Amino acid sequence: MVKGVRVIRNIEEWINQYKDQLEGTYQHLHSIAEVSWQEIETTKFLCKELDKIGIPFVTFEDHPGLVASWKGDIDGPTVAIRADIDALWQNVDGVWKANHSCGHDGHATMVLYTVKMLKDIGFQPKGTLKVIFQPAEETGKGAKALIEKGVVKDVDYMIGLHVRPIQELILKQASPAIYHGATMVLKGKVKGIQAHAARPHLGINVLDSIAAIINAINSIKMDPAIPSSAKVTMVQTNGKNINIIPDEAVFGIDLRAQTNEAMEVLLDQIKKAVYASGGFNGAEVEL
Ligand SMILES: [Zn+2]
Known part of the structure; x- marks a missing residue:
């Protein structure tokens, strides 16, 4: 049997043997989900597992994460394999949690x-x-x-x-490369004038501005041959009272475009849309 084929067979056999354990680890990591910069338990768990495997690693004093180095007997390149470990903060079946x-x-x-x-299969890094x-x-x-900590300084290849x-x-199915589009986020602010809800004509309601901004952004026409999207994904006002005309709001827009050129066009359209629509009632708009 050719060596490469034998190695792949060994790998397949190994995976079959460890399938349940592998799934168990996945379930465990899933159950201890932690958001960005708070991956404390996740880091602890991975340290424990690397200890068991017997590969030296370093952790960081100021944030979670870890880097292990497995040196072979022969000098050679440094190849890194990388995984991210953080989760998102989300509403899961009515409960807000890291997911x-x-x-x-x-x-x-x-x-x-x-x-x-x-x-386990006896691999020795040549490097x-x-x-x-x-x-x-x-x-x-x-x-x-x-x-910035120099973790990839000595890395020749990274997977x-x-x-x-x-x-x-x-x-x-796996793919060696997926070409991503451009992405951008914008934050904006609208300033109006507060008034009692019984006298709306004395105020400038920033939510009217926001509604106009959302409609204007949703009306942007981009070349349909190039995938792109823009949408308001966040709105917050300063007010908590329903009987007050709110005078301040912040909003966020998420932009995607398949090419940088399309992103430039989209950005230009967004600016026009936000300023022209948001200020229709006299509100001040910042983007
Ligand atoms: Zn991700």
């Missing part, structure tokens, strides 16, 4: 069991295998923090993974 709906519990399981499997469990992927800041929704890849 692994992005699949990072699966990622951490996959990377952990990859190392465990490599160790160094680095294992990175990165915190705070959802905020976009965890990777930056690890880069990362992310589960994809069925719209992009059907179940059990």
Whole structure:
């Protein structure tokens, strides 16, 4: 049998043997979901598991996450495999909690069991295998923090993974690369004039501005041949009283576009839409 085929068979056999344990680890990570920068229990668990596998690792004083290094006997390149470990804050069946709906519990399981499997089947890195469990992927800041700490300075190759929704890849299919579009978030503020709800003509109601902004954004026409979207995803006013005309609101817009050029066009349209619509009643609009 060719060596490569034998290795793959060994891997398949190993996976079959550890299937239940692997699923158990996934379920456990799912049950202890923690949001960005608070992945304390998740980090503790992964440390414990790496201890069992017998690979040295380092943790960080100022934030969760860990980095393991498995040095082989021969000098060679440093290859890193990386998983993110944070969850999202979501309403799950009526309860607000940290929830692994992005699949990072699966990622951490996959990377952990990859190392465990490599160790078990007698793999020896020709160089160094680095294992990175990165915190705070959802905020976009965890990777930056690890880069600033020099974690990837010596890395020659890095392998990362992310589960994809069925719209992009059907179940059990993998792709070496998925080309992502551009993304951008905008925050805005509307300032009006407070008044008693019995005298609305004396005030400027910022929620009227927000409604106009939402309608204007939803009316933007982009080239249908290039996928893009823009939507208001957050609105908050300062008021708690129903009988008061609110005079301040903040809002957020999420933008997506398949190309940077389309994003430029979208951004330009958004600015026009927000300023022209939000200020119709005399409110001041900032974006
Ligand atoms: Zn994710």
